[in-house]
Amino acid sequence: MSAQEMEMVAPAATREAGRGAGTGILSVQGIGKRFGGLVALNDVSLEVERGSVTGVIGPNGSGKSTLFNIIAGTLRPDRGRVFLNGRDTTRASPAEICRGGVGRTFQISRLFGEMTVLENLVAIAHGASDPEAVERALELLDFLEVAHLRDKWGSELSYGQRKLVEIARALMLRPTVMLLDEPFAGINPRLQNRIVDHLEVLRRRGLTLFFIDHEMRIVLEICHTVHVLAQGEVIASGPADAVRTDPKVKEAYF
Amino acid sequence: MKATLVMGTACILAAVLPFVGSEYVLSFTVQLYVFVALAYSWNLIGGYAGYTHFGQVAFFGVGAYTGALMMDAGFHWLVAAAAAGLSGALLALPLGGAMLRVKGPFFAIGMFGMARVCESFALGFDNITQGGTGIYLLPVSDLKPLYFTLAAIALGLVLLTWRLDNSRLGLQLLAIREDETAADALGVRTTRLKIGAFVVSAIAPGAVGSLYATYLSFIDPMTAFAPMTELTTIAMVLLGGMGTVFGPLIGVLAMSVVNELLWSRFPEIYLAIVGVVILFVVLWMPRGIVSFLAHRQWSWVPVARGSLRRLASRPRIAARPKEAH
Numbered sequence: 001m002s003a004q005e006m007e008m009v010a011p012a013a014t015r016e017a018g019r020g021a022g023t024g025i026l027s028v029q030g031i032g033k034r035f036g037g038l039v040a041l042n043d044v045s046l047e048v049e050r051g052s053v054t055g056v057i058g059p060n061g062s063g064k065s066t067l068f069n070i071i072a073g074t075l076r077p078d079r080g081r082v083f084l085n086g087r088d089t090t091r092a093s094p095a096e097i098c099r100g101g102v103g104r105t106f107q108i109s110r111l112f113g114e115m116t117v118l119e120n121l122v123a124i125a126h127g128a129s130d131p132e133a134v135e136r137a138l139e140l141l142d143f144l145e146v147a148h149l150r151d152k153w154g155s156e157l158s159y160g161q162r163k164l165v166e167i168a169r170a171l172m173l174r175p176t177v178m179l180l181d182e183p184f185a186g187i188n189p190r191l192q193n194r195i196v197d198h199l200e201v202l203r204r205r206g207l208t209l210f211f212i213d214h215e216m217r218i219v220l221e222i223c224h225t226v227h228v229l230a231q232g233e234v235i236a237s238g239p240a241d242a243v244r245t246d247p248k249v250k251e252a253y254f
Numbered sequence: 255m256k257a258t259l260v261m262g263t264a265c266i267l268a269a270v271l272p273f274v275g276s277e278y279v280l281s282f283t284v285q286l287y288v289f290v291a292l293a294y295s296w297n298l299i300g301g302y303a304g305y306t307h308f309g310q311v312a313f314f315g316v317g318a319y320t321g322a323l324m325m326d327a328g329f330h331w332l333v334a335a336a337a338a339g340l341s342g343a344l345l346a347l348p349l350g351g352a353m354l355r356v357k358g359p360f361f362a363i364g365m366f367g368m369a370r371v372c373e374s375f376a377l378g379f380d381n382i383t384q385g386g387t388g389i390y391l392l393p394v395s396d397l398k399p400l401y402f403t404l405a406a407i408a409l410g411l412v413l414l415t416w417r418l419d420n421s422r423l424g425l426q427l428l429a430i431r432e433d434e435t436a437a438d439a440l441g442v443r444t445t446r447l448k449i450g451a452f453v454v455s456a457i458a459p460g461a462v463g464s465l466y467a468t469y470l471s472f473i474d475p476m477t478a479f480a481p482m483t484e485l486t487t488i489a490m491v492l493l494g495g496m497g498t499v500f501g502p503l504i505g506v507l508a509m510s511v512v513n514e515l516l517w518s519r520f521p522e523i524y525l526a527i528v529g530v531v532i533l534f535v536v537l538w539m540p541r542g543i544v545s546f547l548a549h550r551q552w553s554w555v556p557v558a559r560g561s562l563r564r565l566a567s568r569p570r571i572a573a574r575p576k577e578a579h
Contacts, residue, residue: 098441112432118566123425124440134565
């Protein structure tokens with residue numbers, strides 16, 4: 001890997017490592033969230049190690065999306081705290097969290113439809129000059145092998161193309177952590193494998209990947225650590241193999 | 255390049271018009287400039303940021319009254335117009351902070367309500383505003399300075415929009431329009447941007463309101479806060495293309511010319527015909543004439559937001575070998 005490639009996706013800095021609570025780059029501590037009478041999350045704690053691939057799985061209604069939205073700042077928890085890069089981001093806005101080094105993709109595509117793919121990427125290149133932003137956008141489109149879509153309108157893309165462009169867009173701000181909301185849902189296995197390959201390259205370059213998904217095959221295949229959520233609680237955590245054979249997980253999920 | 259040429263020709267035409275044109279042509283052009291200023295201002299918040307609303311006439315009316323009261327007190331009409339522009343911004347700041355929390359129909363109708371509130375203030379505080387009687391002003395002897403002031407405001411807004419359209423700021427406003435939640439999650443400072451756009455969109459309507467009062471040498475609540483002004487402005491932007499550089503201009507020109515032609519020939523049914531024309535355009539080109547043409551990518555249509563594409567098409571400085579994996 002050349003120095004330039006390193007620069008392209010490597011974390012902005014590890015300057016804040018070790019500060020604050022928790023050992024990981026992302027630390028979720030005792031999060032609780034209720035919607036009316038429904039307990040969505042009950043005392044969830046988990047750590048995401050720097051440079052790891054960490055997944056959260058769980059059946060529908062287990063609280064995965066709620067947890068994800070709390071980490072990304074779109075929901076406020078009732079209890080508990082979230083630390084990103086050692087900084088307390090529990091009360092931070094989504095924009096602040098993003099500018100603090102967190103890229104995210106969405107479960108349902110949220111590309112800007114009436115903007116071209118290039119504009120989708122450049123629009124959020126905060127702090128970079130126009131030529132820099134364009135240069136970086138082209139590099140990322142190249143990297144994800146979607147450079148030919150550059151001048152297409154967001155609304156023209158197919159479902160799978162949107163997923164790839166969304167990943168490129170999330171990488172524009174050189175995040176240290178990527179939050180991927182069901183990146184493999186509803187796409188064919190060929191494209192799933194392509195995305196897995198891209199994510200693996202990104203991880204080797206130092207990016208931390210955190211995602212939630214239903215796709216057991218991929219989650220167990222690529223994750224170092226898997227957390228299993230059921231009814232708002234983490235019922236199992238650990239390496240994929242250990243989780244796979246955990247009797248509690250079998251009971252809740254299979 | 256072609257766009258620059260067309261704009262240049264238009265500017266020269268506008269510059270010589272008051273010296274050669276008839277009274278009728280002059281009054282038609284003044285109306286045109288007023289609507290260009292209103293349409294471009296509305297385009298900033300309604301077209302780019304996607305916060306469409308029916309309350310812009312509130313700024314026009316408040317500006318008209320601010321200006322009229324100042325001229326009544328003896329200030330020059332230019333000073334009054336500047337103060338009126340400021341009054342628009344000062345009104346928009348708290349209004350935006352409060353109203354921009356709601357989206358879609360709630361914001362659109364809420365702003366319509368705000369305009370009605372302003373109108374009833376103008377009617378009710380009759381010891382200041384003379385109520386329904388209106389304020390009569392001394393007519394200006396020479397309309398040319400007024401004409402050029404309005405032309406400068408109109409041109410300024412076109413240029414401002416052109417700059418915005420080719421900037422990151424413009425893209426971020428469009429991102430708010432397309433998906434505000436996603437824009438926020440991707441680090442766009444949405445609240446700040448939309449309130450900023452809203453405040454800027456209120457300056458020109460305020461100033462133009464005052465200039466219009468100068469032009470009529472009269473203002474009353476019916477004229478200042480006329481819903482027809484609002485609806486015509488919005489129809490023009492819709493027709494030309496919301497969130498585009500040349501859309502409002504084309505919309506204003508098309509509708510003014512159609513209006514003028516039909517009004518003289520079919521005075522009884524001209525509004526009905528205008529309505530049908532708008533209906534068909536919206537059905538066939540829901541995003542307006544300019545967006546319709548831009549999506550066709552015809553070579554003679556200036557492609558909006560071309561600057562990024564030009565940057566991207568430059569030969570790359572450091573072309574990377576394609577990664578094998």
